[in-house]
Amino acid sequence: MMPSPVRPLLGTAALLLACSSSAALAQARPYPVTLQNCGQELTFTRAPERAVVIGQSTTEILYLLGVADHVAGTALWVSPVLEGLAAVNAKVERLADNDPSFESVVGKKPDLVATQFQWQVGPEGVIATPEQFAELGIPVYTSPADCVGKDNSGGGDGVRTAKFTMDLVYQEIDDLARIFGVEEHGQALIAEIRDRETAARARLGGLDGKVSAVFWFSSAELDIDPYVAGQSGAPGYMMSALGVTNVIESEEEWPTVGWETIARANPTVIVAGKMERRRFPADDIAVKREFLRTDPVASQMEAVRQGHVVEMDAQAMNPTIRTIQGMEVLADALIAAGLGK
Numbered sequence: 001m002m003p004s005p006v007r008p009l010l011g012t013a014a015l016l017l018a019c020s021s022s023a024a025l026a027q028a029r030p031y032p033v034t035l036q037n038c039g040q041e042l043t044f045t046r047a048p049e050r051a052v053v054i055g056q057s058t059t060e061i062l063y064l065l066g067v068a069d070h071v072a073g074t075a076l077w078v079s080p081v082l083e084g085l086a087a088v089n090a091k092v093e094r095l096a097d098n099d100p101s102f103e104s105v106v107g108k109k110p111d112l113v114a115t116q117f118q119w120q121v122g123p124e125g126v127i128a129t130p131e132q133f134a135e136l137g138i139p140v141y142t143s144p145a146d147c148v149g150k151d152n153s154g155g156g157d158g159v160r161t162a163k164f165t166m167d168l169v170y171q172e173i174d175d176l177a178r179i180f181g182v183e184e185h186g187q188a189l190i191a192e193i194r195d196r197e198t199a200a201r202a203r204l205g206g207l208d209g210k211v212s213a214v215f216w217f218s219s220a221e222l223d224i225d226p227y228v229a230g231q232s233g234a235p236g237y238m239m240s241a242l243g244v245t246n247v248i249e250s251e252e253e254w255p256t257v258g259w260e261t262i263a264r265a266n267p268t269v270i271v272a273g274k275m276e277r278r279r280f281p282a283d284d285i286a287v288k289r290e291f292l293r294t295d296p297v298a299s300q301m302e303a304v305r306q307g308h309v310v311e312m313d314a315q316a317m318n319p320t321i322r323t324i325q326g327m328e329v330l331a332d333a334l335i336a337a338g339l340g341k
Contacts, residue, residue, distance in 0.1 A: 033178050038118075038147035040130070042139050047180045048112035052095070052105050054127065055116020056081075057320030058143055061173055062114075063088050064189055064321070067180045072108040075100040076120065078275045079315045082322070097277075102128045106136060114141045114176070116320075118152040141179070144171045145319035160232040160253050164319045166197060173321075193324050200242065200324070204331040204340045207243035211339050213269040213330070214247050214262055217254060217317055219282035222291055225256035226282070234319045235271070238327045244269075244334075259297045268339065270303045271330065273314035285311055308337055 034043045050072040053059040059074045060082050068088045075096040081089040095104045099120060105113060105127065113133055115121040121128055121140055130140040146152070148171075149162025170190045177186025215229035229235035231246060233253040239246045247265035248257055270292070274285040281287050292304050303309060310333040316326025334340040 031181075033181075035175055035178060037175065038142040038144070042141060042179075044139075044179050048110075050108060050110050051112040051114055052100075052108050052110040053114045054100065054105070054120050055114070055143065056315060057318070057322065058114050058116045058172070058176075059089075059092075060085065061176055061189075061321055062180070065173075065177055065180060065182050065185050067182060068092060070180060072110055073100075073105070075105075076116065078277045078318075079313055080276065098279075099127055102132065106133075106138075110138055112141060112179070113138055114143075116143045117146050118142055119157065122147075122152055124152075141175070143319075144168045144175070157254060160251070163232045164234055164237050164253075166193070166237065166323065168319060169193075169321055169323065193321070196324050197241070197327065200327045200331045204242045204334060207334075207340060209243060209245040211243075211269065211334060212245040212247050212265070212267045213239060213271055214265070214267040215271045215273070215312075215317060216288065217273045217314060218275075218280050220280050222282055222287070225258045226262075227254045228257050228262070229253070229317065230255050233317075234323045234326070235317050238323065238330055241327060242331055242334075244330070259295065263297050263301050266301065267303055269308045269310060269330075269334065269337075270301070271310045271312050271317075273317055274311045275314035277314070283314075308339075 032043050032045045034041060047070065049070055051062070051070055052073045053062060053071055054075045056077045056079070059071065062068065062071055063085050068091065071092050073093045073095045075094065076099065077094070077097050113121060118125065120126060121130060122142070123129060133140050145164060145168040146158070148168055150158050150160045152158035173186050173190050177183045215235040217227045217229065219226040228248050229246065230248050230250040230252040232251050236246055247262065247267045248255065272285060272288045275283055277283050282291070292298050292309060298304060310330060312326050312329050313322055316322040316329070331340065
């Protein structure tokens with residue numbers, strides 16, 4: 001496995017912000033705040049005091065904005081909380097590691113429900129629909145990355161109709177900062193991530209497609225086709241930004257593709273998702289390693305034989321605030337392997 005050091009997402013200013021009281025940080029700003037979100041208009045006459053957040057990335061954004069004391073509960077976690085935020089996170093009740101019940105969310109008496117995926121709260125949400133919360137006077141905010149340029153009408157993971165870009169993450173940060181009255185903090189966080197993206201692109205400039213990769217998120221079963229990254233999701237964005245060719249040509253976000261097909265494409269690098277979730281056996285990075293070592297097809301791939309396998313936080317493979325860390329991990333790993341400048 002190639003080394004994959006992870007830079008903390010928090011800079012010094014952001015760490016101080018995340019650990020501070022939002023009451024002390026909130027800026028005097030005029031309310032109401034009105035914004036467009038996933039086809040609906042939301043208006044807030046004050047900052048929410050009891051938000052329930054269903055989705056790790058959205059939770060971490062609120063922590064980074066310094067409004068953790070306005071979060072009454074969280075759910076849907078894939079990985080440990082971002083470095084530097086453990087103490088903050090420990091004070092917030094976790095309703096469920098995966099999907100909370102509608103009753104548990106409502107039981108927290110929220111004045112905002114923020115969801116990372118419409119699969120949980122959306123037109124066919126497994127927890128509830130926005131209309132069900134609206135009947136109780138609870139507004140629902142949805143991460144733009146899961147609805148802008150994406151069709152979720154068929155349920156499940158949905159289908160992207162436009163490629164993901166980090167602008168969707170920046171939009172979420174800006175929206176939440178406006179909702180909670182901490183706009184300056186939102187702009188500071190966006191600026192930090194933009195600077196890191198610019199630096200990652202510069203460190204690996206000049207590849208121009210000469211290096212190729214496949215991103216392996218997981219597999220429902222090891223003896224069937226794995227879930228790998230297509231062109232339209234966060235890994236597709238990372239690879240395009242760094243000049244790496246994605247050997248998976250599908251426009252789907254996470255198509256299933258056979259190892260024989262992947263082997264024929266002969267990627268220079270395999271990026272394997274690492275997570276705490278155990279929905280599937282291959283969620284475990286140790287299972288992924290063993291499969292690549294022993295499978296008669298995968299083990300013969302040049303990337304495996306050369307040790308060009310990069311472990312990456314699976315949350316970075318989703319369109320989240322951690323995507324910048326994923327880009328940095330890939331850039332650093334390629335440089336360490338002598339594949340970049």
